[in-house]
Amino acid sequence: MKTLHDVSLHVASKSVMKKLLFARVLPVSLVTHEATSWLFSRLVKLLAVGIIWQTIAWLVASPDFPSCIAVLSSIHFHITQGEMLLNLWVTLKRVAVSFVISMLLGVLIGVLMGTYTRFNKLTDTALIIALNVPALVTILLCYIWFGLVESAAIAAVVLNKVPTVVVMIREGARVVDSDLLAVAKVYRLSPWRTFLKVFLPQLYPFIMASARSGLSLIWKIVLVVELLGRSDGVGFALNTQFQYFDITGILAYTCAFISIILCVEAVVFRPIDKLIARGGVRG
Amino acid sequence: MAEINVRIENKQYVYGTSVLEHIEFDLASGEFMAIVGPSGCGKTTVLNMISGIEPSKSGSVILDGEPLNTQTSTRIGYIFQQPRLMPWLTVEQNLTLVKPSVDLDTISELLKSVGLEGKQDCYPRTLSGGMQRRVSIARAFLINPKLLLLDEPFNSLDAPTAARLRLLLMRFCQRHKCSVIFVTHDLQEAVYLADRILFLSQPPSRIVHQESVRIARPRTESGVDELSWQAALLAKYPNLLAGSVI
Incomplete structure (x- = not known):
């Protein structure tokens, strides 16, 4: 039986862990409060969707439209008996790596294009072409050129995502307030300090928008990449379910991954969003 | 010896319009100078060139005997028309x-x-x-600026707030003993604050007149001396702010 001392130690260690985790990144209250309330409202909405889904499935009564409860059971089965957790982890890793590389490259190129007119003129056509090349073509080409390897999969996802990040960041860089940059110039801020403290914060709303749309696009592309040329991950698992026409299994994997993305949104994006909005960057 | 020397020749905007024809003045250490002129005559451009915001290819700004370098000179304060806080x-x-x-x-x-x-x-x-x-x-x-640039900083404020901030500004200027270039289109404000007033013409601008304000400090904004001095100046040069050549 736990004594009062044990409980207080447990609470204290949790609090220390929170501080260690977030003190340098985000205020604790922002992370926990925001995430909890947001998750709660989302759960209520998800519950409503689940009820509607279950009702429609009951009315349709077809094996092609499995019920919500059947899908939840399938998730439980794949987690306990199958390899769902492993596949989710592999896909999540690919999404994370592709996301980070795409955002870094996209922000860099976008800032250069938005700031330097000559660079923009030079690369504008290439950007339009990159935006309009079908994702499937890029994936196939990457696999043909680099082989069915992990780096080819990541490269394919990055090549698909970077142009959309570039477009958003370029528009942001174009509307950066030159009056604020003039302040940096007058007070002789170093170029790096000017970029970090004056230029970049004005791009935060654009970075957040591209990050959000990026995450949703990237995980979809990652699934296609896995379906076409990898032997693990959610995409590969979906392909296997498809071979057996297991609609319940397909929906189980889809729902499981969407749940993870919703958690990422609640724990990462929302608090950052709130933090940025505190200074009124978003008006 | 003058602490600051400013010379600007034929400053043009990127689209070719000439805004400043010839501007040259010296500023003594601790001197408070106002630049007055009609709207669009390039008053802010003068300040932007001195501060390094705009390139000064068409002139020179000498601070303490050395050309102003936008990378190394660190002692210029600038209060803009808008606060421009991040x-x-x-x-x-x-x-x-x-x-x-x-x-x-x-x-x-x-x-x-x-x-x-x-x-x-x-x-x-x-x-x-x-x-x-x-x-x-x-x-x-x-x-702790050596040179302070003020670009109509009290423009959009209500009268009592502007008056309080003028007093605050004067107190700081006296404490820090910095030289000040103050741009305004309000002659009364210039007379109240400055030791010397430069008048710019319509663009392409040049200095058409300069006047030393010989009124003892502390001054009051509605003081008899200041108002009569301002009236006398306007009576003597009726077209001063319209930018006519004297």
Whole structure:
């Protein structure tokens, strides 16, 4: 039986862990409060969707439209008996790596294009072409050129995502307030300090928008990449379910991954969003 | 010897319009000089060239006997028409932005002296227009400027707030003993604040007249001397602010 001392130690260690985790990144209250309330409202909405889904499935009564409860059971089965957790982890890793590389490259190129007119003129056509090349073509080409390897999969996802990040960041860089940059110039801020403290914060709303749309696009592309040329991950698992026409299994994997993305949104994006909005960057 | 020498020849905008024909003046150490002129005559452009915001290929700015270098000269304060505070930074962060090495006690003292005690952690959007101006004044004086540039800083404020900020500004200027170039289109304000007034013509601008203000300090904004001096100046040169050549 736990004594009062044990409980207080447990609470204290949790609090220390929170501080260690977030003190340098985000205020604790922002992370926990925001995430909890947001998750709660989302759960209520998800519950409503689940009820509607279950009702429609009951009315349709077809094996092609499995019920919500059947899908939840399938998730439980794949987690306990199958390899769902492993596949989710592999896909999540690919999404994370592709996301980070795409955002870094996209922000860099976008800032250069938005700031330097000559660079923009030079690369504008290439950007339009990159935006309009079908994702499937890029994936196939990457696999043909680099082989069915992990780096080819990541490269394919990055090549698909970077142009959309570039477009958003370029528009942001174009509307950066030159009056604020003039302040940096007058007070002789170093170029790096000017970029970090004056230029970049004005791009935060654009970075957040591209990050959000990026995450949703990237995980979809990652699934296609896995379906076409990898032997693990959610995409590969979906392909296997498809071979057996297991609609319940397909929906189980889809729902499981969407749940993870919703958690990422609640724990990462929302608090950052709130933090940025505190200074009124978003008006 | 003059501390600051400014010479601008035929300054043109990128689209080819000539805005400043010939501007040349000296500024003594600790002198408060006002530049008055009609709207669009390039008053702000003069300040932007001195501060390094605009390239000064068409002229030179000599500070302490050396050409102004935008990378190394660090002692110019600039109070703009708008406060231009970074909205994503708190008051304290806005101040440390221009001088990272400053300690928190100095910031607290400075904020207290501008009447913003305890506002360190406020974001600019939570402050009134007058408070934001005070922060921009504090920011300018935090670097202990040798030269202070003022671009109609009290323009859009209500009269009592503007009067309070003028007094605050004068107090700071006297304490820091900095030279000041003050741009305004309000002759009364120029007479109240300045030791010398330069009058610019319509663009392409040049200096059409300059007048030393020989009124003892402390001055009052509605003082008899200031008003009669201003009236006499306008009577003597009736077209001064319209930019006619004298």
